[in-house]
Amino acid sequence: MPKAIIDKNYCKGCELCKNICPQHVIEMSKEINLKGYFTAEVVRPHQCIGCRLCAITCPDVAIKIGVNGAIYNFFRY
Ligand code: SF4
Numbered sequence: 001m002p003k004a005i006i007d008k009n010y011c012k013g014c015e016l017c018k019n020i021c022p023q024h025v026i027e028m029s030k031e032i033n034l035k036g037y038f039t040a041e042v043v044r045p046h047q048c049i050g051c052r053l054c055a056i057t058c059p060d061v062a063i064k065i066g067v068n069g070a071i072y073n074f075f076r077y
């Protein structure tokens, strides 16, 4: 089963991932990260279809996608 993995300390709370996810997997949390932002979090992991839209959209490359044990980390070197 695919899953989105959010590195909360890269997140700046822009909500783009929440808004683009077609499966409503992501919501904003009340947790504040080390940068002082309210972060995105995965709240409905079972609904993820691994489409990668969240990872591709995140301007801060905070989201990785896990599929069958492999982790895909887009754009971060
Ligand atoms: S798109 Fe990236 S920076 Fe914006 S809320 Fe989502 S994880 Fe955070």
Ligand code: SF4
Residues within 6 Å of the ligand: 003, 004, 020, 021, 022, 023, 024, 025, 026, 047, 048, 049, 050, 051, 052, 053, 054, 055, 065
């Ligand atoms: S991979 Fe697709 S379905 Fe899964 S959380 Fe990201 S945008 Fe939503």
